[in-house]
Amino acid sequence: MACHGDVTAFDSAHDPAALGCWVCHQGDRSQRAAGLAHRGMIPVPGNLSSVGMTCGRAGCHAELAARVSTSLMATARGIVSVDRFVFGEQPTPDGEVPISAVGTSPADTHLRQLCSTCHLSKSKDTPGPVTELSRGGGCVACHLRENGPRPAHPGLTIDVRDENCFGCHSRSGRISLSYAGWMESDGTKPGTRELLDGRSVEPSSDDVHHARGMACIDCHTAEETMGDGRLHLHEEQATHVRCETCHRLTRARTASAGDWNREVAVIITLRAARAGRQPTNSALVEDRSGEVLTHARPLAGGVVELFGKLDGLRRLATPPSRACRAIRGHDRLSCQSCHSTWISRCSGCHTQRDERGEWVEYEVMPRATPPTLGILERDGRSTIEPFAPGMVLTLGMGPRTDPLPEASSSLIGPRARFARLYAFAAPHTTRREARGCESCHRDPEALGYGHGTLRIVEEKGEPRWMFEPTYELSPFDRLPKDAWIRFRSEPAGSASTRKEARPLDLQTQDRALRVGACLSCHDATKDRRLFEDFGESLRGLSSSCRFPGRVTK
Template sequence: MKDLPCEFCHQGDPKEIDMKMAHDGLLSNPSDYRVVDRTCGVCHYDIVLSSKKSLHATSAGIISGARWAWGAQNTKRAIYGTYNVRDTDKDIPSEHGALTNLNKLPRFNPKRPLTNRNHPVDDYLRAECLRCHVWSRGEERPGDYRASGCAACHVLYSDQGLYEGNDQAISKDRPGRPITHRITSKIPTFQCLHCHNRGDRIGTNFIGTMESDGYGAPWSRTAGAKGGKKLHGKYYNYLIPDIHYERGMACIDCHTQNDIHGDGNIYSKKEQAVEIECTDCHGTLTQKSTLYSSRGKRIPWIWEDKGKILLQGKIDGKIHVIPQIKEILNSNNDMAKTAMGIPGHLEKLECYACHAKWAPQCYGCHVQQDLSQKAKDWIESKRSADLSKAGERGYLAQSAFKWRETRSYLRWDDPTLGINSEGLVAPFIPGCQVIFTQIGPGSNSKFTNYVFTTSEGISGISSNPLQPHTIRKEARGCESCHSNKKALGLGTGTFIPQKNGIPIPFGLDQIVDENGTQLQSTSHDGARPFNREEMSKINRMGVCADCHKFMTDPVIWKRIKKRVGSAQTRKLHTKVLKHLIISDENN
């Protein structure tokens, strides 16, 4: 890139001596999607074409999830995106969830009847939730500074958005500037956090942070001022980070180009778009990593050398040895060998069902729409002579209504479990748990603490499966799943919604009742809570803890292993158990 002249990207006319004429047609951000076809797309046509169809550009998952929970559409698949987009290459793998097209999200008109195409959820999305698609520059505040288009990732911004380079023409005091005027493919984790701090919060989770209840961190030495660093509009608590981050890895050390740029298809959900799986790098019980992704693509930054699977970090070049699941059976970790020796665990659970240390749980999002006040619209822009500025906050049209958000409470402890869209046990966290209030001119109430119902007749209070990105070597204990009502989806019974003004007969942390009846919706096809039979079986397995958790005397286990060996499979476990029972009866 250093050999390209400025005008190759920014355009304008360098031969003109009159500044106004020289700057005619100048693009402040050549990578903005409105102009990218004649800039980045000249050399990177395929990547640009794919990225415009990616979830980073369409926000199809956010839109379809919210609209489903609010009862605004009768399918969990995406219908709308940020803008009109169509896949015209005639290679549309619908079996993987790929779509032909998405239409631009409708506008809400409160003077018209409520319909699937005229719904307040669309205004909520436009005013609040859609700040992070890459057609937009996003919320310009500490932690969220970034550019739009390709530069949203490939041009780095600090949390404070201040320039740190040597170009005298760029202010170092005015926020909203990149760290340096430079494009890079070495994208550090902090760049991803500029967007991935809401919803699943996987970016902030990864580094071990979760927003506080609003009180903020300890006091500073200035009277009345808080000492915590406020990012993304929130104060944060510091928790244990993901082990990959702790070991020095970045997001791009796991996620592939197809994960980030898209693979050329239009998808509704991230599980359809993301190709990397834990076992792609860590292998299985029977074989080491094949060095290929779950979609059959070679992962070029991992390889095998002298029997070890290695990974080279893309940021610092550091070589990491990737532990292989197969090696666990040859380790000295008895609990790990016991857990891995249960076939059902490996066949029916996502790795992170056990190895996610914690997950953010933001229960009960109370939102208020004020029809008497206008607000910015994250997908409507005013006309600009410089098209590449249209994604900036200052150029957004005031065509949405004012919204305010609060929440009931936050947790980070062991999350609920359920079945994800791949049919595997995975953590579930609160999704679009919206309790909606609408006020009109003169503060006349239209809806007050209202909960929508999905087209399936289930409450729009929702919980969804996720990969929390809080992986640790130490897994959840047996009892945290097998002797835990919350893990089963039955909730804690602590929060009483009706007494808090929420018109639902179940707790915000309860997704199913004892009979296996689903209480909360999920916006992912195939995802669901445990049924009655599954809950009964998981509870029954709780008796394992009597031996494997509470008999902590190492002498006892040493004697048992000396007498009957180690039970590494279900068959061996049954044999050992019978031997111990018979021995006990004889004695």
């Protein structure tokens, strides 16, 4: 501090008066001359390449650093394996290769050029605040907080802001945008704003949790983001908290203060002190992982009490309403399948490797629609969940074409590859109101057929379903370019970026459409009893009621 005595705003937990500068920045503390003292100095501590000498040194956060280094946030192993799978370089979308070990194959070159910046192992080389363009930086990617202009020293905090998540999570699934109520657009509508990377976004409905003031870290826990010491291949395996963690249908597990580890005890005490309240002596335990949720505890009547990690405000999460459980046949539906109002989707993208070996993406403007529904096997259950196009694209090799030809048939060639894979999604557009019955049972996009018109027609005196797609058929597989599956068919082959995920089978499609046919005449609200036990209602139908697939004598 003899040279940097003007620096201010140090955090009490990292005050150089107690620790010294070298604990975080290294260098030679025995030297007085700047040139000698700065030898081996680390300008930006926290990068995972040197974390063992900084944040992860003995006596500091060694255990956390070890967990982070093997987490999905650091290794991006799920992204690597799915990309290789799409390129045909491995047989399944599962793999354990980290982003740091990718080679020079077409898939790995694509990863390095277009996908490799969004992981914690990428180093932050220049001091500066976190912005929309920030990527990587290990510990400081999340925990960095600016304390004002220089000479104020940047701070480190456990209160991770949504802005720190934005740089990586506003891409691909665009959940940072969706959660806050922003939708990528062409920039022509009122209220549009431009992001620092040049993309335009327009306002849409935000997630109900965002509207209530909740931050990303109020749902996403320390073990989810920093790793829990287990090997997870994909993000849905690493995420612990579900809707029903707080909106409970079953009795909650709790952990008393005597059962907490040091990390949990320190965080609960620290956050309570900052909010000016007494720390709780019990906390909610997440059902599947056993992680103690430091800001939540169960109350009577199935209610869960939450304290915001950033604002300290008290909120109450109540059990689901009777409507969520009253209708037979909905037992496989996840909360998200009904309460996710929209998702950003794009299909028909093309990625071209030019003569210089560079991958160039030709993007299609995303649309915002209710999610498609599919089936996911996890937690020992088969559930119906939201899905969106994950990899519906062509991969080409050849000279750069600008602009890309509008006719997708021009992309066919001996060096072209086509993929039609949907991905399980967490839309982050939850609302209290559920999507309407017709938006599942009569919506071709929800069932996987793509955007278009779905209607009942008469053919040879019998009613049948007819689907007219909006978009042209792909020359590769003769499906509409935005579809997941063929209209009223049994799905075949690989159709998802996960082994555990698949489209709706034909039986499930037809069961959904059977309800949809009745919705042609019957209002779901006025005729609620008809749909609450639909099987019983079908047995009592008159012979004059006709719909596709009904056998009458």
